[in-house]
Amino acid sequence: MLRWRLGHLALSIFCASTIVFALYLERTQFLSPCPLCIFQRVGFITFGLLSFCAAAIPLPKMSRFWPIVLTLVGLAGAGVAARHVAIQYFIDPSKLPSCGPGLNYLMETQPWLQVFKGVLTGHGECGVIDWSLFGMSLPVLALLGFSGLIAATWGIRFWQAKA
Template sequence: MLQSILANRRSIYAFIFLACVSLMMAAYYFQYVLGLEPCPLCMAQRLVMIAIGLTALIGLIHGSFGWANKIYSFFLFLFAVGGMAIAGRQLWLQSLPEDQVPACGPDFEFMVNNFPILKTVETLWRGSGSCAEVTWQFLGLSMAGWTFIWFGFFALLAIYQIVKRFQPISTSA
C-alpha cells in the first residue's frame, strides 16, 4: 500500500489531505462527543493540521508539476516541523513534575479575541497547566505524542516529494 501511495505526487497529496481530514474528525469527536476540551497548544496543533491539509489539497488540485511541487512540499515541510515543535512542547509540559507545571492560563478563544497576535502566540507557546494534563492515551502515547508522530510523517513525505524525481504521467493510452 505504501508503495502505491508513494508512486506519484498526487497520491501523496491525496493521502496527506485525507489523513488531515481524518485526524481533524477525530479531534472533533474527542471534543464534542467525548467532552475532552482542547488546551491552547491542542488548538495550535489543529491550526497547523488544517494548514497542512489545505496545502496538500492545493497540491492535489493543481497537479503539482515542477517547481510548484517543490513549493508546496516546502510549505508542507515547514508546517509539519512547526507542528512537531508545538506537539513537542506539549509533550515536554506533560513530562514535567506536577510542581513545575505552569499555572493554567486563558483559553484559546479568549486569547484570540482579546490579545494582540504576538501576545497570543507567546502565551500559546508557553502553554498552561491544562496543556500538561493527559486526558487520553493510546498505546501509551497521549494525543500530543500521536500528533507529533503524524507531523513527523508528513515532514518525511514532504522531503520525499522534494528529492524524488517522479516520472511524468502519461496521457496517452
C-alpha cells in the same frame, strides 16, 4: 503527475482524519482541547489544505516549492507538539501556571505574538494526559503524525521525480 496528486491527496485525507478524530474525542468523549491542542489542530488543517492545493496545482515548477512549504508547516506543528510533550512528560506540574483565560479571550484582547508566547509557555490544563493510545498521549501521536507527514512529503517528491 498522477503519483504527485495521489500522494498529496492521501496526505490531505490523513490530515482531515486527524481533525475528525479530534472532534470525535471532543464531542463524544468530552475531552476539552487545551490551547496547544488547538494550535496542533491548526497545523494539521493548514498542512492538509496546502497538501490539497499541491495535489490540485501540480505544476512542474511548483514541485520544488510545495515540499519546502509543507515541511515548514509540518515543522511548526511538530514544534508545538514537541513543546506539548515536554510539558506533559518533563516539566513538574507544580511549576506550570494555573489555567488562565480561554484562547478565544486571549485572541480578542492581546496581540498575536503575545498570545502565541503565552500558549507555548503552557498552562496547567496542557500538562494533563486525558487520553492515550498504546501508552502514547495525543501530543505524542501528533508529533509522530507531523513527522510522518514531513517524511511522506519528501517521499512523494522523490517518488514523483523518478517517474
